Amino acid sequence: MQQFYSKKIFGILIIAPSKKHFDIIEGYLFALLDLDKRAFLKVIRLMGTIFVTPFNDFYNELFLKNNIWFVDKDFLDKKKNYKGAFISVLVHETHHRHQYVTGKIEKKSGMVGGQIEKAAYRIQIAFLKKHNFSQELRRKQRQLKESAWETDDSSGESDKKYENLLALYKSGKLKITKI
Numbered sequence: 001m002q003q004f005y006s007k008k009i010f011g012i013l014i015i016a017p018s019k020k021h022f023d024i025i026e027g028y029l030f031a032l033l034d035l036d037k038r039a040f041l042k043v044i045r046l047m048g049t050i051f052v053t054p055f056n057d058f059y060n061e062l063f064l065k066n067n068i069w070f071v072d073k074d075f076l077d078k079k080k081n082y083k084g085a086f087i088s089v090l091v092h093e094t095h096h097r098h099q100y101v102t103g104k105i106e107k108k109s110g111m112v113g114g115q116i117e118k119a120a121y122r123i124q125i126a127f128l129k130k131h132n133f134s135q136e137l138r139r140k141q142r143q144l145k146e147s148a149w150e151t152d153d154s155s156g157e158s159d160k161k162y163e164n165l166l167a168l169y170k171s172g173k174l175k176i177t178k179i
């Protein structure tokens with residue numbers, strides 16, 4: 001059975017397969033605080049749990065109702081010097097939480113699409129622009145232009161693995177050691 005660790009950082013519960021992920025996430029949150037205090041406060045107000053998955057991949061998935069954001073571990077392990085990517089996705093996903101709590105996303109379905117997605121992209125792009133993350137900015141601008149979320153064929157397969165992990169977590173079957 002996979003071992004996980006948990007720790008609260010700025011009030012956000014972090015669950016991760018390795019303790020080193022706490023330092024990485026804490027570093028990113030401090031970087032966000034330095035860059036943009038308003039965005040930082042929005043994140044710590046709205047994000048409940050960041051769950052670093054044991055999957056060797058770069059996907060992430062937010063479960064609005066459960067307030068859990070799953071992030072694959074490669075996204076942290078293999079992009080160490082690329083904080084723009086992680087921080088701006090965090091800003092994007094936090095905006096979905098904002099849309100959710102303010103009733104802009106239908107609470108029963110929790111669906112994210114169309115205008116909802118565009119709004120979050122715009123927030124993310126504005127953030128990247130403001131803080132000169134030019135490489136990630138170009139990528140996001142391209143994705144917005146192509147409405148990338150509509151053609152993301154990875155989501156079916158990846159959703160399932162997060163759903164399974166969420167179900168295990170909720171049933172208390174995961175081995176999680178509090179730090």
Ligand SMILES: [Zn+2]
Pocket residue numbers: 092093096112117120
């Ligand atoms: Zn989105």
